[in-house]
Amino acid sequence: MAMIECAAGTKLHEVGQKVETVEIILKGSIRMNVGEDGVELKQGSIVGLTESPGGNFAFSYEASTDATVYSYPFTCHEDLEKILYVNQKIAPSITVQSIRNAVDFYNLYFHLKQKVEDNYKWVLEKKKNYPELCLETGTQQEEYPELEELTAPPTPTSVEHWNVAYMNMVHDYEDRFLSQVYTLGSAMCAGMVFSAGSFMDNIEEAVQEELAYQEEFVRLTNRFRIAIQNLEAKKKGVATGGNSNVDVPVMKDILEQIIIYPTQGTFSDEDAALLRQLMKQYASVKERGETSDEMRGLRRKITDVFYRLYEAVFLKAITDANMPSIIRMFLMFGVLDERVVKEEDLQVLFRYASAYMPDPNGKIMTVYEWLGKIYRMEENPSRNEFDLDYPSQLREDVRNGDITEAQEQQMLNDPKCRLQFELRNFFAIGNRMTFGRVSAFIPVFDACNCLMPLDKAYASIHRVQEEMDRIRSIDYNIFEREYTYHNEDVGIPQLPVHKEVFPYIILMPNFGSRAVLWQEIEGKKRTSPGRMMVPIFDVEDLGDSVTKMCGEFRWEMCKTEQGIHWNDLSDPSLTAEYSDYLQYYRKNSNLSQDQREKLKKDLQKAGNNYRRVFVADYYTYITFEAKGALRLNKVSRDIIFHYCPFADEVRKALAANPTYQEHINKHQGRVSQKARPLANIIKKMQNTQVPVPKELMREYELLQK
Known part of the structure; x- marks a missing residue:
């Protein structure tokens, strides 16, 4: 035992030092350092109350002010009891301070x-927004694989709620405890001090978990956090007109640079001269968006030569490891001539092109990337406007005498022929369709078509994926395809199961207003991905466009699966029931007169096209009904919910809604009926130690959704 004088800043104990003593503070204060924070231990406090005798100090203790302490041996917890008995006069004060600490x-x-x-939440949010931040600042995305190792913060088990509430109450009523409880004797004080010490031990365990997590968090996120700080500083510079640190060159004579880029002979001198003349004429027009016969004719001529240039540029770019940014801007956005593009938009487009990173899932891509897959024979060309695929069109050409059978065989696997077929059909027609305003269409990027700021319209991979995920979070089985699973090794001759087949989504190089479903499957294989188109700059709400496109997919996929029976009510399906509902709505007793009148107008507006009416209702179903805002009539709601049931979370949110209770109960009944035999198969395998195939487990999990 000894009296110790400590000047401010003096280290009383270090982390890792063996615990042999505790101290009572007689004057001044000592700081218990906990990471970057600390607890101020004041007069009457026990220094080391949360430490274990004979162990090592978990925290360091340092004099915050000039202080006087009395040191006692600390070999076991009973030593604390002795200290309180020795200091009976100040034991109540020591107890009060222990509770405070x-x-x-x-x-x-x-x-x-x-x-x-x-x-942790900050990193998750920044990780989610990182692609957009890169696009806004024109920065190339980097990979941060270390973030995949990051786990959620620990959930403490040592700190119990009742204990916290108890200590807070004792602290709140310390005056009453001091006058009525602690004065009962040293035994009472010892009990309360030990209680405080035990509570602090539990907190220490939780604190150490948090500190360890924090250290690992810093290690795993340091590189990413620095990158985010730099990007946000760069973004602020861009927004305020400051230096964005993005090296955007002065872009002049873009048309000439693009014309001379292709390999010699792939783009003729005649076409080059024609395009120069046409673009000069086009750029000189003040009202380039007008739909006069003269302007439509001019745009048509430019369009024809544009696609020939695109093909020539593509054939060079596909093997160019150092593709110039201007060429990338042409391939991604259709930028051809700076005379029809605002200077500030050119800079934004340059940043977007420079920062572009392919979709890691390989499903959402620019049209240039898609054409590359066709050219490299990774995917087959899409159907043409007559719904003929590439082999079928070649056979048709043979029948018409346009090509010979020998030419057919040669063209079937000729990369350039496949490319040209895709350019003429999928690209040229799809580009016009997604643009929306057919009479004003031109494939060249033109400021007159920029109906909103580029950053608001840009349909980046990140944004498109978010919208598709939103749809899947509501219509959970939209992309599920049924197939027959068989595995004789585990005694399954055949079993219908599902797998998700996410479609290809191609970003078309225009400032458009419509997302389009081009085809729901490839060829005749029903488990092949569909092909969708989205304008790379969407003047409409991207979420609305994607929702309507998914409605088109629902309709067309059902027609494909049903074949000639797609509108046959004897073989119930989404299209059959909806067609029957729309055809005989006048006699439907479940519809009020007002609802029939509304349906009549909807059909007139849709040109009596049942698919269009369904797509509009599907949009309402996803956008409003899923949130509990009832907009559909009973008949349409019944049909759509039956074939496009809401995901589990949406169903739970709607469970209290009387309108949906019956639908949800029926759905649960259908699911249980399907899940029961599957659960029995899985249970039997588990009981006999047979590994359960992942296909069966996935099917069971899908049914739970």
């Missing part, structure tokens, strides 16, 4: 925990 320690832990959780 315990509560302060908990508050420190609570704020540390909150900080850790906030930092």
Whole structure:
């Protein structure tokens, strides 16, 4: 035992030092350092109350002010009891201070925990927005594989709610405890001090978990956090007109640079001269968006030569490891001539092109990337406007005498012929369709078509994926395809199961207003991905466009699966029931007179096209009904929910809605009926130690959705 004088800043104990003594603070204050924070231990406090005798100090202790402490041996916890008996006069004060320190320690832990959780949420949010931030600043995306190792913050088990509430209450009523409880004797004081010490031990365990997590968090996120800080500073510079640190060159004579880029002979001198003349004429027109016969004729001529140039540029770019940014801007956005593009838009387009990163899932891509897959024979060309695929069109050409059978065989696997077929059909027609305003269409990027700021319209891979994920979170089985699974090794001759087949989504190089389903499957294989188109700059709400496109997919996929029976009510399906509903709505007793009148107008507006009416209702179903805003009539709601049931989370949110209770109960009944035999098969395999195939487990999990 000894009296110790400590000048401010003196280290009383270091982390890792063996615990042999505890101290009572007689004057001044000692700081218990906990990470970057700490607890101020004031007069009457026990220094080391949360430490284990004979162990190592978990925290360091440092004099915050000039302080005087009395040191006692600390070989076991009973030594604390002896200290209180020796100091009976000040034992109540020591007890009060012990409770205060315990509560302060908990508050420190609570704020540390909150900080850790906030930092984790911050990283998740920044990770989600990272692609957009790169696009806005024209920065090439980097990979951060270390972020995949990041886990959620720990959930404490040592700190129990009742204990926290108890300590807070003792602290809140410390005056009453001091006058009525602690004065009962040293035994009462010892009990309360031990209680505070035990509470602090539990907090220490939780604090150490948080500190360990924080250290690992810093290690895993340091590189990413620095990158985000730099990008946000760069974004601020761009937004305020400052230096964005993006090296955007002065872009002049873009047309000439693109014309001379292709390999000699792939783009004729005649076409080059024609395009120069046409673009000069086009750029000189003030009202380039007008739909006069003269302007439509001019745009048509430019369109014809544009696609010939695109083919020639593509054939060079596909093997060019150092593709110039201007060429990338042409292939991605249709940028051809700076005379019809605003200077500030050119800079934004340059940043977008420079920062572009392919979809890691390989499903959402620019049209240039898609044409590359066709050219490299990774995918077959799409159907043409007559719904003929490439081999079928070649056979038709043979029958018509346009080509010979020998030419057919040669062209079937000729990369350039396949490319030209895709350019003439999927690209040229799809580009016009997604543009929306057919009479004003031109494939060249033109400022007159920019109906909103580029950053608001840009349909980046990240944004498109978010919208598709939103649809899947509501219409959970939209892309599920049924197939027959068989595995004789585990005693399954055949079993119908599903797998998700996400479609290809191609970003078309225009400033358009419509997302389009081109085809729901490839060829005749029903488990092949569909092909969808989205304008790379969408003047409409991207979410609305994608929702309507998915409605088209629902309709066409059902027609494909049903074949000639797609509108045959004897073989019930989405299209059959909806067609029957629309055909005989006048006699439907489940519809009010107002609903019949509305349906009559809807059909007139859709040109009596049943698919269009369904797509409009599907949009309402996803956008409003899923949120509990009832807009559909009973008949349409019944049909759509039956074939496009909401996901589990949406169903739970709607469970209290009387309109949906019956639908949800029926759905649960259908699911249970399907899941029961599958669950029996899985249980039987598990009981006999037979590995359950992942296809069966996935099917069972799908049914739970």
